[in-house]
Amino acid sequence: MAHTSLLLALSLITISLALLSQGSQAQLSSTFYSTSCSNVSAIVRSVVQQAQSSDPRIYASLTRLFFHDCFVDGCDGSLLLDDSATIQSEKDATPNKNSARGFDVVDNIKTAVENACPGIVSCADILAITAEASVNLAGGPSWTVLLGRRDSTTANQAGANNLPSPFDSLSTLESKFSAVGLDDTDLATLSGAHTFGRAQCRFFSNRLYNFSGTGSPDPSLNPSYLTTLQQNCPQGGDGTVLNNLDPTTPNTFDNNYYTNLQNNRGLLQSDQELLSTSGASTASTVNSYAGSQSTFFQNFAQSMINMGNITPLTGSSGEIRSNCRKSKFFLPRDDKIEAWVLKSVSRKWKDYKHELKSKYKTANRTQEEIASDVPPEIMPQQWIDLVRNWFSERSENLSRIGRASRANHTTPHTTGSKSFARKRNEFGRDGDYLFRIVHNPNLRFLTRYIPNPIPSLYVSAIMDTNVIPNEIPIGLVQMGEKKVKEQNQCCVERCDEETSSRSNAMIRRKKIRQQRILKESEVADLLRDYSTDLLRDYSKKANLKVLLN
Numbered sequence: 001m002a003h004t005s006l007l008l009a010l011s012l013i014t015i016s017l018a019l020l021s022q023g024s025q026a027q028l029s030s031t032f033y034s035t036s037c038s039n040v041s042a043i044v045r046s047v048v049q050q051a052q053s054s055d056p057r058i059y060a061s062l063t064r065l066f067f068h069d070c071f072v073d074g075c076d077g078s079l080l081l082d083d084s085a086t087i088q089s090e091k092d093a094t095p096n097k098n099s100a101r102g103f104d105v106v107d108n109i110k111t112a113v114e115n116a117c118p119g120i121v122s123c124a125d126i127l128a129i130t131a132e133a134s135v136n137l138a139g140g141p142s143w144t145v146l147l148g149r150r151d152s153t154t155a156n157q158a159g160a161n162n163l164p165s166p167f168d169s170l171s172t173l174e175s176k177f178s179a180v181g182l183d184d185t186d187l188a189t190l191s192g193a194h195t196f197g198r199a200q201c202r203f204f205s206n207r208l209y210n211f212s213g214t215g216s217p218d219p220s221l222n223p224s225y226l227t228t229l230q231q232n233c234p235q236g237g238d239g240t241v242l243n244n245l246d247p248t249t250p251n252t253f254d255n256n257y258y259t260n261l262q263n264n265r266g267l268l269q270s271d272q273e274l275l276s277t278s279g280a281s282t283a284s285t286v287n288s289y290a291g292s293q294s295t296f297f298q299n300f301a302q303s304m305i306n307m308g309n310i311t312p313l314t315g316s317s318g319e320i321r322s323n324c325r326k327s328k329f330f331l332p333r334d335d336k337i338e339a340w341v342l343k344s345v346s347r348k349w350k351d352y353k354h355e356l357k358s359k360y361k362t363a364n365r366t367q368e369e370i371a372s373d374v375p376p377e378i379m380p381q382q383w384i385d386l387v388r389n390w391f392s393e394r395s396e397n398l399s400r401i402g403r404a405s406r407a408n409h410t411t412p413h414t415t416g417s418k419s420f421a422r423k424r425n426e427f428g429r430d431g432d433y434l435f436r437i438v439h440n441p442n443l444r445f446l447t448r449y450i451p452n453p454i455p456s457l458y459v460s461a462i463m464d465t466n467v468i469p470n471e472i473p474i475g476l477v478q479m480g481e482k483k484v485k486e487q488n489q490c491c492v493e494r495c496d497e498e499t500s501s502r503s504n505a506m507i508r509r510k511k512i513r514q515q516r517i518l519k520e521s522e523v524a525d526l527l528r529d530y531s532t533d534l535l536r537d538y539s540k541k542a543n544l545k546v547l548l549n
Helices: 002-026 039-054 060-069 104-115 125-138 170-179 186-193 205-209 223-233 256-260 270-274 283-291 293-308 337-358 368-372 380-390 395-408 419-428 426-436 446-448 471-498 502-539
Strands: 197-198 242-244
Touching: 039 104, 039 125, 060 104, 060 125, 060 186, 060 293, 104 125, 125 293, 170 186, 170 270, 186 256, 186 270, 186 283, 186 293, 186 337, 205 223, 256 270, 256 283, 270 283, 283 293, 337 380, 368 380
Parallel strands: none
Antiparallel strands: 197 242
């Protein structure tokens, strides 16, 4: 009984998984972008065709990207992600490193698609459309691409290291294809993509000199073909030298790949294994395709659809990347992280709220009118709460205090290295008079040059702002600025004479800073003396009491 229950449970699990798999595939549709981005296929095809004009092998490279993406956790665009603090890129896996290419073309396609349909088409779907366009433009079949995939937020470098390899035996290849739901017919058919493109010497040189550790070439290689390959890839030579996968029509998608296998002219071990392995289940498929290109084309289109259905992310899973190389920023739900983010954006958020208030809260508008005028980027309830806060008593008080404060802070509140508030506290009653001077627009500049410790300075509280005309402090400040500029220019000229070499640039800058500080302090003394005389003269004219000790 227990055994029967266990079998029933396993059966239900199997059925559930099958339904889930069918459900994800069912969400893929040839009309997925018919209303949101109807011309996406045309955009992709145009960019791919343009890329081929300067790179004859790009069609094969782009098709390979789709294959390498789908075989690692499904067709989710994970292959396109670059390294980051949280991602180990699949591009750095052994089968892809210094081998997979065409990423810049995918970037160009994504840019073109985003310009036409921003935030709509996934990078995973772009790879699927690109593969179909590449095969067809190279002379191969066309097929209806099912769409609706979403992009992964992470990569699987370990999984990419287990991609089907050019060194794999037929049994290993069959096992890897079976693991992703593809059968031996798919294996023989999809291998036909090696009818165009190139391969580096390092991926097959073992067949030329030391096959399976025998110290001899692979006996299945055609002798004349072996000689040609040994000339292109000498033993111990450059392993990155490129060789045509199909020596007859290297840039055309046709069935010559299979006739080459019949003539023992398969470049990669994994290619020749399809026919030369004793009892190979794929041999009949190879022979069939060698005799009928139309059969190959028809089955290749179906196998590409099958591969495109490997566990796609659909619905709300994954994301739609705006940049295929980077996943969107994902913030885990964590109190510390949220606090950090709030702290980081607080200033910008305050500025944004100020902009909204300046734009919407005008004197002639009521609270109800503003609340009904919801900005498009803000949720209605959030806007109502914000407007209610603007009209609250607390907010009005804060605004009033802020306006008064800004009115008193029209210039920097510093005297030397100390704030006005600190000097006011330090000097007691003298500080009160200093504070009054600071808040007199025509006298404020004088405090910049009051020495520390400050002499006893008593100015009547009835001092009028018109005692010192505006042109006098402006002229005084201009005189000081001119003096500082003259001294600094002299300093630069002297430093240029002393240190002219590039290696002494840091010393030169340090000397300039030292000289500038010195000269500015001299000018400050000059202005302080001048300002003291100004105060004395104008206080007499205004009949004010001024004591200078």
